[in-house]
Amino acid sequence: MTPVKHNAGWVIAVSFVVALMLTLMPLPEWARIIRPQWVTMVLIYWCMALPGRIGVGWGWGMGLLLDVVNGSVLGQHALSLTLIAYVVTMLYQRLRLFPQSQQAILVALFIFMQLLISLWIKGATDAAPHRWSYWLTAISTALLWPWIFMLLRDLRRRFQVT
Amino acid sequence: MVLSLVIMFMDHRQHHLETIRSGLSILIYPLQYVVNIPSRVTQWADTSISTHNTLVDENRALKAKLFEQETRLLKFASLESENQRLRELLQSASRGWERVQIAELLSVDLDPFRRQMILNKGSNDGLFEGQPLLDAHGVMGQVIRVTPFNSTAMLITDPSHAIPVQVNRNGLRAIALGTGAANELDIPHIPNNADIVVGDLLISSGMGQRFPPDYPVAEIVSIERDPREPFAKITARPTARLEQAREVLLVWPQQRAEAAPQAATAPQAATTPQAAAATLPAAALKPVAPQPVAAPKPAAAPQPAAAPHPVTRGVNP
Numbered sequence: 001m002t003p004v005k006h007n008a009g010w011v012i013a014v015s016f017v018v019a020l021m022l023t024l025m026p027l028p029e030w031a032r033i034i035r036p037q038w039v040t041m042v043l044i045y046w047c048m049a050l051p052g053r054i055g056v057g058w059g060w061g062m063g064l065l066l067d068v069v070n071g072s073v074l075g076q077h078a079l080s081l082t083l084i085a086y087v088v089t090m091l092y093q094r095l096r097l098f099p100q101s102q103q104a105i106l107v108a109l110f111i112f113m114q115l116l117i118s119l120w121i122k123g124a125t126d127a128a129p130h131r132w133s134y135w136l137t138a139i140s141t142a143l144l145w146p147w148i149f150m151l152l153r154d155l156r157r158r159f160q161v162t
Numbered sequence: 163m164v165l166s167l168v169i170m171f172m173d174h175r176q177h178h179l180e181t182i183r184s185g186l187s188i189l190i191y192p193l194q195y196v197v198n199i200p201s202r203v204t205q206w207a208d209t210s211i212s213t214h215n216t217l218v219d220e221n222r223a224l225k226a227k228l229f230e231q232e233t234r235l236l237k238f239a240s241l242e243s244e245n246q247r248l249r250e251l252l253q254s255a256s257r258g259w260e261r262v263q264i265a266e267l268l269s270v271d272l273d274p275f276r277r278q279m280i281l282n283k284g285s286n287d288g289l290f291e292g293q294p295l296l297d298a299h300g301v302m303g304q305v306i307r308v309t310p311f312n313s314t315a316m317l318i319t320d321p322s323h324a325i326p327v328q329v330n331r332n333g334l335r336a337i338a339l340g341t342g343a344a345n346e347l348d349i350p351h352i353p354n355n356a357d358i359v360v361g362d363l364l365i366s367s368g369m370g371q372r373f374p375p376d377y378p379v380a381e382i383v384s385i386e387r388d389p390r391e392p393f394a395k396i397t398a399r400p401t402a403r404l405e406q407a408r409e410v411l412l413v414w415p416q417q418r419a420e421a422a423p424q425a426a427t428a429p430q431a432a433t434t435p436q437a438a439a440a441t442l443p444a445a446a447l448k449p450v451a452p453q454p455v456a457a458p459k460p461a462a463a464p465q466p467a468a469a470p471h472p473v474t475r476g477v478n479p
Contacts, residue, residue, distance in 0.1 A: 017193065024197045024270045029344065029405075032274040068186040069193075070273050071307070071314050129275035129321070129342060 006053060008161040015042050015152060016062060023069055033133045036141040037111050039066050043081060044107060045152045047088035048095050050162070059085030076121045080114040100146045108142035184309040191311055194270050194280060201269040205408075261414040262296075263287070267407065268312065275342055277303075277317035281410065284311045289412065292372055296411040300378040300401035301325065301366055305412075317404050318379065319347065326369040327379050329362050338364060338380055338398060344405055347380050349396040354387045356394070364398060374413060 019038035027035060039062055046054035063078030070077065087110070088095065095103060115135060122129070155161075265283040272278045283289055285308045293305040295315050303317040318325050321342040327349075328335045334356060338347040352358060362382045368375025380398035387394045 020190075021193055021197050024194060026197070026201065026269040026271050032271060035271070035274065065186060065190065068183055068190050071276070071278050072273060074183055131275075134275060 006162060008159045011155055011159045011161045012046055012050075012054065015046075015155070020065060020069060023066065034136045034140040036144050037114065037137055039077075040081060040084060040111060040114060041107065041141055041145060041148050042152065043085060044088050044110060045149060047085050048092045049153070049156055051089040051092045053162075054085075055089045056082050056085045059083075072118075073121060073125050076118055077114075079121070080117040083117070084110050084114060100149065103149065104142040104145040107145045108138045111138040111141045183307070187309045188311065191309075194268055194312070197270055198268045263412045263414075264409050265289075265412050266409050272314075275321075277320040277323075277340060277342065277344075277404070278306070279315055279317070281305070281313050281315055281412075282311075283412070284309050284313050286310050288414070289313050294373045294413045294415075296377060296413060297402045297407045297409075298411075299403055300380070301373060302400075302402045302404060302407065302410055304372065315410070318400055318402075319344065319404060325373060325379060326367045327364040328367040329358055330365045330378075331362055332357055334358060335367055335369070336364070345399050347398040347400060349382070349398055350393065352394050352396055353392070354389065354394050358382065358385065358394075358396065360385055363401075374415060 016039065019042040022038040023035070043054070043059055043062055046058070059081040060078050063076075063081035064074065066077040066081070067074050095106065098106070112135070115138060119129075119134070263283070265281040265287075268280040268282055270280050272280070281289075289305055289308050291305060291308055295302040295304055301318060303315050303320070303323065305313050306316045307314040316323050317340070318338065319340040319342065321340050323340040325338050326335070327338045334352075336349050336352055338349055341348050349364075360382050363378055364380045364382070366373040366375055366377045366379050378401045380400045382396060383399045384397050385394055386396075
């Protein structure tokens, strides 16, 4: 097997940095609850588009950074993002064929999985939030998915990221 | 996966990974800085574009306030020395000056279901874990994580935070738990027949050895007494402006401030408050500290030990 030549890796890095910044961005109180999971979304996209390049390792690393950013227990997001990256790299061929509405539903499912894992970990380590609004990010992320998908796809084509 | 489980365990149980976390947070720091820029720009624009008239008005209001506060301080000095003398008579430990410093909040959002925030000062400025945090109206929270350049603070409304308090009117002791809601504290384990009413001021009792005593913490807003339940359901609202603050006051408890070498002169000087105030900049000696502010205790001025009815509520405007 010939080694695949990677190029324009900085586009991937920049997209992750922007996602982290959006995660940190101050928002009014009502919007904080529905803040989409930017990093997860970007990770899902790159795992789907370039499964040979972005995978479980990136998921773990970005999860660790997200833990530091969020101030959560080190490893909480690392665990959930690793799982998501694994599932997406397993299913990327099917995911690519889905229409965008169906993709969005799957993204909501992924985010739900992430939130569930986070909830368990928070419950085991310290106080878990017990409010229904905790799950709203799954919906907001799914609603934003088509736009993010198109944006990142255009970026990938423009800069020919492989 | 196994690695992340191991990491989680190590982080939560043994705190081995603080070095990794602080290393990574230095990596994150530029991001936080960049995200913070818009709000700093708007702040700057706000001050530099405002008109002459508003500035004059603000200046006048501030001067009036300063005058009022200074008049109150006149009494504070004599009360302070009286308190000191009485304490010497009783041979109890003195509560001298505490070293304080102002830190700014970075406008950066963390987990919306926790109540935490990032400060722009870190271990380079002498911050330490567990350090209490105040604003002009009361206790805000404590520092939970320190890196060289910035630190994370937990507010008293965080669901995993608890602060020992007492009712200012009668000294009834309680614990105020955070709920995760923006402006709500829960006071559990108060019997139905306890002497506590809506509007009571809760002050920090200093029992946990972490928060300095006698600072206002919260005000009781509702009490539900259900005869079937052993305890009343009490909620309180923090007096500190937790969601609006841009600057916070960091407090170094006296032992910590004195633990530093040059502060050895502070105790005997502290018998006269003026002298103590004069030596304060020398006592507040961490080299990086830009302006050790000799701010008085914001609200609850210490009463003479034997005052029958401490009316701190009147002092807090």
